[in-house]
Amino acid sequence: MGNGDFIVKLSRYALVLAVALLPTCAFAQDSTIVRQEIDKRPYIYIEASGRIETAADLTKIAISLSEKRKSPEEATKLISDKIAQLRAALTQLGIADSSVETKSFQFAKVYLIAKDKKGEPVSSFADPDRDKFDGFRATYNAVATLATTDRIGEVLSSASALGIEVNSVTFASSREAEFVEQVRKIAADKARSRAEVYAQSLGGTLGDLLNVKEGTGYNPDTMAYTPLEGYADLAVLDPSTAPMAIAPGKLTYEASVSAKWALAPAK
Missing domain, CATH: 3.30.110.170 (Protein of unknown function (DUF541), domain 1)
Known part of the structure; x- marks a missing residue:
């Protein structure tokens, strides 16, 4: 390779290097490059x-209750009454140290979705301007924590009798x-x-x-x-x-x- 070829190639590399350095130079004042040095010691x-x-010595029972009534007050009262009955049932089972912790309480208006000529719903979503209002639904979600693992069947039976749904039963330790x-x-x-x-x-x-x-x-x-x-x-x-x-x-x-x-x- 002659000297002329070497000079041409070197010039190209210098041009590429200069172009590559432009962004770094332009932002040098606004950015900091941190390099982690690897410790070479054995x-x-x-x-x-x-x-x-x-x-386990604790039982956690996730429960939910949903009621629809003509007014929010009616739906709320019905749920409150059933939760109070559940607490009373737990007390009768000798689980006085149990606690029911509310996780969520929601209200929603209920609509009857309009149907087409074939009797099929016209949509999967309610539209207040199109569908018929049908009351209020209250939904209650809670977790009952019992300081025992021996009375689970009786607790589930009490919840079922009140129309309370049991979503899960898990165990934990105090x-x-x-x-x-x-x-x-x-x-x-x-x-x-x-x-x-x-x-x-x-x-x-x-x-x-x-x-x-x-x-x-x-x-x-x-x-x-x-x-x-x-x-x-x-x-x-x-x-x-x-x-x-x-x-x-x-x-x-x-x-x-x-x-x-x-x-x-x-x-």
Whole structure:
């Protein structure tokens, strides 16, 4: 290749470089580029998890009630009366410490949607200017939390007799916060113990803790979470039961941790 060819190619590269730098120069005052430096020290990276299984001592029953009447007052009173009857029934069952927590209460006007000549609704949505007004509907949603898991069938029977729908039955623990802390500690202790074993076996010692995050699947160099690998956050499994099998079974609490220590020479 002659000198002329080299000069031409070099000029082209200079032109491309100049064009590429233009946007950077134009916005240099308004933006900051942050580059993460990777720690080059030897390290030990450990992923560990903790798990606890325990019996449930709380029952959560999600209920709903919907009533349509000519006025909002009538619909509201009917729902209030039925909820009061449910509370009384729970008290009679010896569940005096139970509580019914309202999640939502809604009103809506009800319309009879007009039909075409074939008797089919002309639309799937009500239109006040076209359809006939047919009263007010009140909808009530709540969760009854019972400090027991032994009287579920009787509670469901009481709700059914009042026309109250049961949407779900789940189980929980009154010590959930305590168990969550325990599984976190189990995961952290496991990670530390494993790291110490590896460090000693490799002829070194465990140095400073460089990084720690809840979850697994991180890149050990940057501790950045890699999509589609593991879980990025603490996993507390929300227990549920099959609709027809009303039995509390076991609750499971889990946590995982990723930790990174410097690997120091043996002392």
